[in-house]
Amino acid sequence: MSYGGPQWPQEPHQPDGNSGHDPYGGQQQYGTGQQGGSQGAPYGQGQAQPGYGYPHGQGQPAYGYPHAQQQPAYAQQPAFGGHDDGTPDWSALAEASEARQRRKRWLIAGGGVLATAAIATLVAVAVVSTNEDSPASAGGATGSSATTVPGGAELPTGGTGPRPSFSSVAPPPPPNPMDFISTAAKDKAPLTAEGLFPGKKLTFGDRVYTKGATSSTTNCGSAGKGGLGTVLENHGCTRVIRATYTRDGVAITVGVALFADQGKALKAKEGARGGVAPLAGGGVGDFCRATVCLRRSNALGRYAYFTQAGFTNGKKVTQSDTAVFKTSDDLASFAFNQIYARGRAQASAAATAPADGQ
Structure with missing residues (x-):
């Protein structure tokens, strides 16, 4: 007497058992087996103080000047265009500053124009040089449909040259192993x-x-x-x-x-x-x-x-x-x-x- 068993998987089986099929899936015989700091007075303002160009004490000469009444010119004039009271002329200062700013802007604008002109000149020279070297300028055909690439080769751009062809027939499928063992x-x-x-x-x-x-x-x-x-x-x-x-x-x-x-x-x-x-x-x-x-x-x-x-x-x-x-x-x-x-x-x-x- 024997235990008749079911069939085996219908696909190639792997030793690890991952065939994906139940090995006991077939017919049976005789049964089953699955199993912040302070501020001073403005420069040149107020009373004269001892120091550079100003007299010291009573009638004493001031640092090399022969008489106390003689003072340096810059000490006797109003500071920065100011009035006799020593106050600066703020309007004059502002106008001077504005003039300086205008000169600076003109200089910048002029430099930009010069730079642009230089670049345009370089581009024009390059274009002229390229045209002189092209086949058309040398007497070649001006209507050529070829494009020159580095190395001297030409790529056809027109539609008169040969074109690759591809078969519209799909390749046959690979043979089925079952066809050969059936x-x-x-x-x-x-x-x-x-x-x-x-x-x-x-x-x-x-x-x-x-x-x-x-x-x-x-x-x-x-x-x-x-x-x-x-x-x-x-x-x-x-x-x-x-x-x-x-x-x-x-x-x-x-x-x-x-x-x-x-x-x-x-x-x-x-x-x-x-x-x-x-x-x-x-x-x-x-x-x-x-x-x-x-x-x-x-x-x-x-x-x-x-x-x-x-x-x-x-x-x-x-x-x-x-x-x-x-x-x-x-x-x-x-x-x-x-x-x-x-x-x-x-x-x-x-x-x-x-x-x-x-």
């Missing part, structure tokens, strides 16, 4: 047991599986158990490739069956009963004999694939045996990825092949 007419890449199940070990995430025996046969009936062989033959199976893997006391055989097209493979998966025959050898003894094991089936393109997993010591598998279910998930996902990789490789080769096929 029919035997396009699925021409070599297929072997070693190519489908390469190496001696399989690392899936943090889990490492050891590969045992492999097998490839065109006798599809012999690769099935409990009625699966008959189902394969009835739907035109042409070949079955199997491989066995073990890890921590759990063994699993995964089998991949080939059909003419996708429709036949899908029918074989839907009508599956029993399971793929366990494959012993390569260091793996018989397993899943007269005991309960976990069986599952699925299809991708023209391929149907099946797994049968159980304990190497013959212990019956129960729904609480998560190690067996995990092993089944890993190997089924691996088979899916390997089949899809065939389609991707063939699609890539077709996309890079010459259009004439040579």
Whole structure:
């Protein structure tokens, strides 16, 4: 007796489990397994004080002047054009200041005019020099539609020269990998047991599986158990490739069956009963004999694939045996990825092949 299981995801599966699909989404057999300071007087105002040009005391000369009555001219005149009383002539001062300001403004304005004239002269000289160097001034064609760029090259600006053309036909889409694995007419890449199940070990995430025996046969009936062989033959199976893997006391055989097209493979998966025959050898003894094991089936393109997993010591598998279910998930996902990789490789080769096929 065996636990029949659901199908696997229909997209390539990642080891971290992020495939985006429920691995237990298929049909079942025999049950389910999902699992501030002061101011002085103004300058020159008030009484004369002793000091420069003013007498000292009574009739004494003031600093080198021979007589006390003789004073320096600047001490005897009103300060800054003021009156005899010593008061400054404020109007005269204001007029003098205004005159100075007018002179300053005229100087600034005159300088601006001169600067503008100088710049205009420089520009005119540059324009004349450029015209003398142009092809038209040298006797060239004045109606040319070309523009000279640094380096002597010319860029066409008219509409008489050649223009780039672009195809209005959209390029074909890249080939779909599923097109190459859905029919035997396009699925021409070599297929072997070693190519489908390469190496001696399989690392899936943090889990490492050891590969045992492999097998490839065109006798599809012999690769099935409990009625699966008959189902394969009835739907035109042409070949079955199997491989066995073990890890921590759990063994699993995964089998991949080939059909003419996708429709036949899908029918074989839907009508599956029993399971793929366990494959012993390569260091793996018989397993899943007269005991309960976990069986599952699925299809991708023209391929149907099946797994049968159980304990190497013959212990019956129960729904609480998560190690067996995990092993089944890993190997089924691996088979899916390997089949899809065939389609991707063939699609890539077709996309890079010459259009004439040579």
